[in-house]
Every structure is written in structure tokens, then in C-alpha cells.
Amino acid sequence: MYRVAQEALTNVRKHAHASRVDVTLDFAEExxxxxxxxxxxxxxxxxxxxxxxxxxxxxxxxxxxxxxxMETAVGQGFVLETAVPG
Numbered sequence: 001m002y003r004v005a006q007e008a009l010t011n012v013r014k015h016a017h018a019s020r021v022d023v024t025l026d027f028a029e030e031x032x033x034x035x036x037x038x039x040x041x042x043x044x045x046x047x048x049x050x051x052x053x054x055x056x057x058x059x060x061x062x063x064x065x066x067x068x069x070m071e072t073a074v075g076q077g078f079v080l081e082t083a084v085p086g
Contacts, residue, residue: 001025001035001084004060007053008037008080016041016078033086036079043076057082 005023012021018041026034047070048054054070057080061068066084 001033001082004035004057004080004082005037007057011053012037012039012041012078018042018077027086031085033084035082038077038079040077043072043074043078045074047072 005025009021009023012018016039018039021037021039024034024036024038026036028034058068061082061084064084066082069079069081071079071081
């Protein structure tokens with residue numbers, strides 16, 4: 001989860017032009033760890049599926065048996081959500 005957060009924050013710094021980013025690590029559900037990185041940046045008209053960083057995130061999460069979701073829209077920022085068994 002640390003490396004996922006690190007890569008997500010790197011992407012915010014490089015691409016988002018955001019003034020705010022929120023990182024939430026949630027252990028409220030038993031045996032499940034959730035990480036959410038949300039920025040208020042420029043967003044994108046499509047959810048990206050490539051790039052070494054996002055591919056690396058997807059591979060890390062899948063290797064742990066988890067799920068990855070991404071949401072974005074122009075002017076609405078970017079949200080990356082992961083959930084892994086824990």
C-alpha cells in the first residue's frame with residue numbers, strides 16, 4: 001500500500017495541477033485495507049489505462065488479491081481507490 005500511495009502521489013505532482021490531495025487508509029472492515037488518493041486537479045476526459053506507474057499499481061494490487069478503481073472527469077480531479085485483503 002505504501003508503494004501504491006507513493007506512485008499515486010507522484011502522479012498527482014506530475015500530472016494533476018492540483019492544489020489539494022487527500023490520502024485515506026481505512027481498516028474499518030475486518031480483513032480489508034482500503035487506500036484512497038483523491039485530488040482536486042485537472043482530471044481527464046478518460047480514465048487512463050496505461051503508463052508505467054498505473055500499470056505498476058494495478059500489478060501490485062492484483063498480486064495481493066485486491067481491486068483497483070479509478071475515476072476522473074475534466075475539472076473534477078482524479079480518484080484512485082484500492083482494496084486489498086489484510
